[in-house]
Amino acid sequence: MTRKFRVAMSERCFRFKPDALPSHAPHKPGVYEFVTFDAQRNPVVLFVGVALDKSVYQALDEHWNDKASPTRAELFAAAPDVYFDYVAAADIAEADELKDIAGAFVAKHKPRFNSGPAPSSGRHAEVEVEEVG
Helix, strand or coil: CEEEEEEEECCCCEECCHHHHHHHCCCCCEEEEEEEECCCCCEEEEEEEEECCCCHHHHHHHHHCCCCCCCHHHHHHHCCCCEEEEEEEECCCCHHHHHHHHHHHHHHHCCCCCCCCCCCCCCCCEEEEEECC
């Protein structure tokens, strides 16, 4: 059976820079993305991450300070303008299901910096994500 998650993304993408993190990145666990935009201003997802044992803010800070991959240098080598976005709300029963949402985003966007198996809680045979709001 397919588990369908309803998620709301943040109201906009925020520029990936140190002074944007404390005020815009959530200080709770969650799913986040690094995004750039093509010439037609279409979003291109570079990486999907999931922060379970830390906050999204802490995870983004680790990327900025080259303590997590992709590093700031790798991201900015791929695109001159990098933004972050995150799941602001989701109808999850357990925090572990954030892995399922991240895995569905990886499958959908095929980000260049995600390699290996997509994240999964292992609880659902199939996962769908519907973005709302």
